[in-house]
Structure formats: C-alpha cells, structure tokens
Amino acid sequence: MGFPDFLAEGLALASHRRNQWKSPGSIEEMQGEKLQTLAAHAFTRVPFYKNRFQGSGISGMRSLEDLRSLPITAKDDVRRHADAMICSGLSKDSLYRFSTTGTTGSPTVHYMDHSDAIRGAALRQFTFMECGFAPGDILANLAFSRMPRFPMQPLLYRVKSIHPAEDLEKSYRALKAAAPSIVFAYPSVLAIMADMNLRSTFPLHFSKAVSVSEMLQPGARKIIQESFGCSIRNYYGSSECWAMAWECENGSLHINSDSVILEAVDSAGLPVKDGEVGDLLITLLWKYSMPFLRYQIGDRGRLGSHCPCGRGLQVLKSLEGRTTDYITLPSGKRFPWMFTETPFGQTDGIISYQVVQETRGSLNMKLIVAPGAPPGIRGVVKSRLLSYLPEKMDMQVEIVDSIQRSGRGKARDFISKIKPPN
Ligand SMILES: [Zn+2]
Structure with a gap:
C-alpha cells in the first residue's frame, strides 16, 4: 500500500467525520445519490442484480422507496450465486476473500477489490475513532483473530493481539503485560477478566474499551467499567459490512448512514415501524466489486429516532440477536x-x-x-x-x-x- 492508498483512506475518513454532523435530510439525500450510482453499476455490471432488476421491472433507483421494490438478497443467494454477484470483468483471484464466522452453521464467503477495501478501511477507521481510538493509543485486540491493517493505522496506534484462549487467566496476564490504553474485546471475555482483575493484587487499569460481536449485557458493562476504570462503547460490524454502527457518548447506537442503508423488515419483507423489531437488511453504498443490496445480515433489531448528540446518523435502537436462534x-x-x-x-x-x-x-x-x-x-x-x-x-x-x-x-x-x- 502506497501513498495513493493512504491519501484515499485519509480523504474518505475526513468525509465520514464531516458527514456524521449533517442533518438527517442531507444524509438521506446523500444516500439517494450513492444508491443511484450503485444501482446503475449493479444493473449493468453485476449479472445477479441485472437479473433481479429485470425480473422486478426496475430500471433505476434513487430512494429507499425504490430500493424496497428489489427482492431481498439472502445469505443462501450469496452461497449459491457468489460468482454472478461479482462485477463482470473482475477475476476472483485478483480479489480479497472474506468469510463470515459461520456461528449459524454455514459460513458465507464474499470478495472485494482493492478500491472497496480502502473505502471499507476508512469506514472502519472512522468507526474505531468514534468508539474512542485516538492517535498514540496502545490497542489490545482480544477479539479479531488478526486486526486488518489499514494504510493509516501505523500512524495512529499500535496493536497488540491476544488470542482469547480457553485459559483466560493466561490471556489476562497477557493483557496486563500489553499495558493497553484501549481494549477491543468480546464483552463476555472482558467481563471475566474484569472479575479476575478485581481479585488481583496489582489490578490493571485502562481508559477505554470497545465491545464487539456479542450483546453487551448490563451486568458485564458494569463490572468492566468498575474493575478497569474504563468507559465502554458498543461496536456493531460484520464480515460483510465491516463497520455498521457504533455507540456515541449518549449511549445511542449510530448507523453509518452515509455508507450503509439499514432496513428492518417483517417476515414478508415489508418494513416494520420504527421501534418495532425486524430482520435487518443492509445495502452497502461503498462496495462495488461484489455489491450487497437488501442483504439479510442475519441479525434482528429495532430502528429508532435521532439522538440528542446532534449527529444526523440514524439510530439502531437495539440489536436483538441472530434471526436463526x-x-x-x-x-x-x-x-x-x-x-x-x-x-x-x-x-x-x-x-x-x-x-x-x-x-x-x-x-x-x-x-x-x-x-x-x-x-x-x-x-x-x-x-x-x-x-x-x-x-x-x-x-x-x-x-x-x-x-x-x-x-x-x-x-x-x-x-x-x-x-x-x-
Ligand atoms: Zn448520539
């Protein structure tokens, strides 16, 4: 990765930082413009969506209303038609390959090219920063098997990876040795370490923690905050989307609405009212090499109104767990x-x-x-x-x-x- 990547990531990061403070109306307008470009691309260059568009009589789309006329893309569609979902002219061998963890029993594989990866990296970088990452931080990573590298990352913080092994006493000792300023972890792991820390003669303290992948239970939040003396923020991402939503200082989970359209629908695929639980669908406005439009992520959640913090980004009121459970x-x-x-x-x-x-x-x-x-x-x-x-x-x-x-x-x-x- 060279200077052009660094510059592209930096510019995209700066635009996410600005966009979050725009009004809900401006963000919706931005979504419409990005959706129009993405849909035109998918219609002409992606065989799977070309078929879907033609089958549904869609010739273009500019708004969420237009998007709703497109059938849902299920995980099974990705498993069965991955090749047809890749933009024509791109060879799979030239793309980055990603796989979901498959905790539901069936991992899903997807691909992206370098330009998408830089845009995704900028979005994730932005989300990390909103979760509290700051230049100079020493980050202990207890969650990802390895932290994806971004062009800008070495300038911002150092990463020390600790695998949350079965022997959590050992991982806790490794966490202490890392002397982090911020910790990125599954809350269930960090809560157990918080308990060990309370009983330690020389307890560890750090100022910030980010909870990923699992629901952060109120009991876990309390013991983590008290034991390590830290604040803790929720981060909601996935293998397909990388960074979807994050918790602001007011405790609201903000969706990265300048880059993702998130819908909540009922079992018939129709929108549920704000505040009601529905299956979550994502449309990734930054991913072109293998687009996801109305992709059923497998989580359920409730969309909410806007937050008093002043950000125009939509709020995910709650995340309710896997749809398959x-x-x-x-x-x-x-x-x-x-x-x-x-x-x-x-x-x-x-x-x-x-x-x-x-x-x-x-x-x-x-x-x-x-x-x-x-x-x-x-x-x-x-x-x-x-x-x-x-x-x-x-x-x-x-x-x-x-x-x-x-x-x-x-x-x-x-x-x-x-x-x-x-
Ligand atoms: Zn907020």
Whole structure:
C-alpha cells in the first residue's frame, strides 16, 4: 500500500467525520445519490442484480422507496450465486476473500477489490475513532483473530493481539503485560477478566474499551467499567459490512448512514415501524466489486429516532440477536430466543451466560455471576426466563467459571442442538 492508498483512506475518513454532523435530510439525500450510482453499476455490471432488476421491472433507483421494490438478497443467494454477484470483468483471484464466522452453521464467503477495501478501511477507521481510538493509543485486540491493517493505522496506534484462549487467566496476564490504553474485546471475555482483575493484587487499569460481536449485557458493562476504570462503547460490524454502527457518548447506537442503508423488515419483507423489531437488511453504498443490496445480515433489531448528540446518523435502537436462534418448545413450535433476553437485562449480577438446548423439553444454562451477586440468582434467572416462554419447560442453571467458546474465542448466548425442521 502506497501513498495513493493512504491519501484515499485519509480523504474518505475526513468525509465520514464531516458527514456524521449533517442533518438527517442531507444524509438521506446523500444516500439517494450513492444508491443511484450503485444501482446503475449493479444493473449493468453485476449479472445477479441485472437479473433481479429485470425480473422486478426496475430500471433505476434513487430512494429507499425504490430500493424496497428489489427482492431481498439472502445469505443462501450469496452461497449459491457468489460468482454472478461479482462485477463482470473482475477475476476472483485478483480479489480479497472474506468469510463470515459461520456461528449459524454455514459460513458465507464474499470478495472485494482493492478500491472497496480502502473505502471499507476508512469506514472502519472512522468507526474505531468514534468508539474512542485516538492517535498514540496502545490497542489490545482480544477479539479479531488478526486486526486488518489499514494504510493509516501505523500512524495512529499500535496493536497488540491476544488470542482469547480457553485459559483466560493466561490471556489476562497477557493483557496486563500489553499495558493497553484501549481494549477491543468480546464483552463476555472482558467481563471475566474484569472479575479476575478485581481479585488481583496489582489490578490493571485502562481508559477505554470497545465491545464487539456479542450483546453487551448490563451486568458485564458494569463490572468492566468498575474493575478497569474504563468507559465502554458498543461496536456493531460484520464480515460483510465491516463497520455498521457504533455507540456515541449518549449511549445511542449510530448507523453509518452515509455508507450503509439499514432496513428492518417483517417476515414478508415489508418494513416494520420504527421501534418495532425486524430482520435487518443492509445495502452497502461503498462496495462495488461484489455489491450487497437488501442483504439479510442475519441479525434482528429495532430502528429508532435521532439522538440528542446532534449527529444526523440514524439510530439502531437495539440489536436483538441472530434471526436463526430459536428455542424449540415441547410441542415442536419454535420460539425466538431474542424474546427471552429481556430478563437478563433486568437481573443484576450476571456477567455472562450461555443456554444450550439439547432436548425439546429442557434448557441448560451456564451462568457466570459477579462477586456479591444476590443469593438465589439462579432461581431468579430461571423463573424470569421460563415466564417468557409460552409452554412449560424444565431448566437447569449451573454457576460456572467459564463458558464454551468457538475457535475464534467468541461465545454464543444460545445454542440449539435440535435439528430445525426442513
Ligand atoms: Zn448520539
């Protein structure tokens, strides 16, 4: 990467920094212009979307209304038609390849060229900075298996990667040795380390933390802040989008609306009202080599109104978990896991949890609790969760020190071992 990349990233970064303060109307206008260019490109250069556009009778689009006439792009479309989704004239061998973690069982592979990667890098750089990254920081990375390198990165901060291994005591010692000023981590990992830190003779302190990939539970937020003396911000990204939304100083999750159109839709693909939970669709306004239009990311969430901080970027009111996570009830009916998450937010003293369903009639929960958690917390959590279910189920709750993680160190809050019906 040379000077032109550095300059391109710097200019794009500066424009994201300016755009966030524009009015919601100006940002919407900008989205319309970018959408028009992207759709014209997809229509002429990308066989998959050319077919979709022709099949839907679409000749162009300028607004969210126009975009809604396009069918949803599912993950399965990407698995089946990846080649037809790549811009014609580009060879896969010349592109960067990315894969989702596949925590839902089926990883998805996608590609991008160098220009897209620079634009994506600038967007991610901007998002990191809004989450608190500042020049001169020493960043401890406990989340990504490796931190993607951006042209500007070496000038901004040093990265020390620590793999969140099964042995979290060892990772905690490595974190201390790194002496970071900012930590990028799965909240479930950092919350456990926060507990170790409270019991340490020489506790570690740093000023900033960024929570990625998992839901940041109120209990985890509290113990991380208290133990390390840091602030913590949520970062919402994905392999496909890189940087989608981030938490501002007011606690709102702002969507990078100058670069992404985020929609929330019901099971028929129709828009839900602001504040209602829907499946999230993304349209990436910066990605041309393999465009994503109305791509179903696999998360559910609620869109909200604008935030008093003054930024015009749209707000993601809440993120509600994977769309594919369902509890199977004794009758065989499926019940969305996300509807059960409320009781965890209402219960003090929870650092982390994982619920595993092996049979229809029962759930097994592993629970990591904070020091001084109320006695009887197991019973409280159990009765609150069960009260949310429409059918009677058994539930075992076990207090543990650690929770099963994937190879990349990420913990899932719900795992069903029941085969879904076809
Ligand atoms: Zn805000």
